[in-house]
Every structure is written in C-alpha cells, then in structure tokens.
C-alpha cells in the first residue's frame with residue numbers, strides 16, 4: 001500500500017487523529033503508523049467524508065457503522081500483533097480495519113454478510129493495492145474453518161454468547177476478541193488459547209451492531 005500520510009487531501013486531519021490516539025494512550029508505533037498510512041476517508045460514504053478523521057463512529061450504509069478510530073486502535077492493541085499473524089476478521093464493514101490489519105499482520109481473511117458493503121470494501125482495498133487480504137461475502141458467524149487456524153480473530157459485531165467454534169479456530173496462543181450481548185448490554189471479551197485451556201477475560205463495555213447469522217442473533 002502507498003503510504004499517504006504526508007500527501008493528498010486530509011493529510012493534516014489524519015496527523016491530528018494520530019496525535020489524538022497517541023495522547024489517549026495508544027503506544028504501539030506500528031498501530032500509530034497504520035493510522036497515519038490508511039486513508040480513512042476512502043472507506044466512508046461521501047456524505048460523511050468531512051468527518052472521516054474525527055474520533056467518531058460514522059454510518060456506512062445498510063444501517064451499519066464504521067467504529068470510532070479509538071475503538072479500532074484499542075482492539076488492535078489488545079490483539080498484540082507482531083506482523084507475523086494470520087488474522088480472521090468477521091464483519092468487514094467499511095474495510096478500514098481490514099486495511100489496518102493488512103499492514104499489521106501477515107495475512108488477513110475477512111467476511112462480510114451484506115454484499116453491498118462487501119463490494120464497496122473490496123473496491124476501496126483494491127484501489128489502495130492492499131494485497132494480503134482474502135475477502136468473502138456471506139455469514140461469518142461460524143468463522144472460516146477451511147482457512148483455520150488463526151493467530152487472531154476479531155469479531156466486529158456482537159454475538160449472543162461466547163462462540164465455541166471460533167475458539168476452536170484459534171492457534172495455540174491465539175487471541176479472539178468478541179463483543180458479547182444484545183442491543184442493550186454488551187461486553188468486549190478477549191479469549192486466549194493456552195496449550196490445554198482457554199483463558200477468558202472481560203475487557204470493557206462495548207457497543208456494536210448485532211452479529212446476524214446461523215450462530216448470531
């Protein structure tokens with residue numbers, strides 16, 4: 001991908017966002033560099049593009065939203081990426097987080113159930129020459145068993161309960177980040193797969209759109 005940090009429209013807004021993320025406690029330089037490199041405005045509809053670098057969630061169509069940059073940054077930090085990982089993202093949405101992951105990991109698999117969003121994300125990622133991403137359209141609530149195991153699984157929509165079959169698709173030491181709950185109350189949970197057992201750690205309250213599908217709502 002061509003780093004666009006220092007040129008083009010929105011360059012200053014993007015630098016301001018990176019500074020804001022740093023001030024909020026994001027220390028991982030690779031994550032900050034990814035935010036400086038990926039043009040978020042290319043992943044949101046034109047009508048809200050002027051707010052692309054504000055630290056806010058924005059509508060992306062089909063009643064879905066792109067998360068606040070601060071949320072993406074925090075989730076990426078919780079995944080402890082080194083650049084070597086195979087990652088599964090469930091809920092491609094805008095494709096923005098997919099582009100960040102493509103810079104921060106080795107291989108990214110991403111599934112989106114809504115064809116319209118999947119197509120828009122595919123175009124944006126192609127225009128930016130993001131090469132290490134495999135996209136699929138369909139219900140990702142059962143993961144991507146053919147491509148498992150994954151070192152990291154990020155679920156971008158809230159599941160009704162801890163998805164056991166996703167835990168099974170983790171490699172040893174693999175991390176799963178998933179919001180669990182309904183439209184009223186959700187909690188972000190991190191699961192780490194040990195040699196013999198899974199460690200489940202509640203992280204924080206969360207607010208995501210529902211995971212819709214066979215193993216979703």
Ligand code: SAH
Pocket residue numbers: 064065066067090091092093094095096097111112113114117138139140141156157209210211212213214216
């Ligand atoms: N990280 C994305 C999140 C988008 S919102 C972003 O910031 O742009 C969550 C996305 O999950 C929505 O696009 C929604 O359509 C998708 N989704 C919900 N249930 C799904 C499922 N079962 N399989 C795949 N995608 C799903």
